[in-house]
Amino acid sequence: MDGREVIGPQPGPPKRERADAARNREKVLKAAARLFRDKGVDAVSMDAIAAEAGVGKGTLFRRFGDKSGLAVALLDSRESELQAAILSGPPPLGPGAPAPDRLAAFAEAYLGYLFDHLDLVRMSETASPGARYRIGAYRFWHRHVAILLAEARPGADADVLAHVLLAALAAEAAGVMREEYGEARVRAAVATVIDALARP
Structure with a gap:
């Protein structure tokens, strides 16, 4: 690894996460942890995680990309x-x-x-x-x-x-x-x- 992937600090103050985005993130992580624990990682789809968390699939994919x-x-x-x-x-x-x-x-x-x-x-x-x-x-x-x-x-x-x-x-x-x-x-x-x- 030559270090070119490491991104240095960006100018300006760090962006603060909106309160609703932070809540959604926490809901998704709790839902994913629960489903992964109960059913196994391979058996859980992103659709199931979105439904369990009560968020739209678009929100889930924009925030995390994939499993x-x-x-x-x-x-x-x-x-x-x-x-x-x-x-x-x-x-x-x-x-x-x-x-x-x-x-x-x-x-x-x-x-x-x-x-x-x-x-x-x-x-x-x-x-x-x-x-x-x-x-x-x-x-x-x-x-x-x-x-x-x-x-x-x-x-x-x-x-x-x-x-x-x-x-x-x-x-x-x-x-x-x-x-x-x-x-x-x-x-x-x-x-x-x-x-x-x-x-x-």
Whole structure:
């Protein structure tokens, strides 16, 4: 990634969301979360979400685009919690621990988030070719992992290694591995990869 996709701050004050738009957004997110939980992500249509939320289909599509846009919005608060723990939480997930320990803590925390929301994360990552790499959260995870790998392995190509490590945490792959081998074996395998990368 060359960073050209990142959009800088725009001049002028940020636009405030209209009160009715904010209410509609909240209704849609609650309806989508309820339907996804009760029926499964694949079984729920955008029409069903609009009907459950009591909004027009046009409102839904303009605001979120498709189900993957809804997934990203639903995941946002959990991602923000994990990001805050990485930036300012206690070690080893937060600052203050050696890089290999922080990488191991990140992978463990990320797998917990991933397996708790697997269908939503999978949808957000696979909605279109390359969707995973356009999500802002992925850029955050990549930068964090690259910084820690650069510290753990001076001279290594940390940017590429970060993508290699994060490939093991992709929702599609993690879901298949969990189904075939169980969650404990997936976590153990990821820990082995981190040891190999970060504790040479």
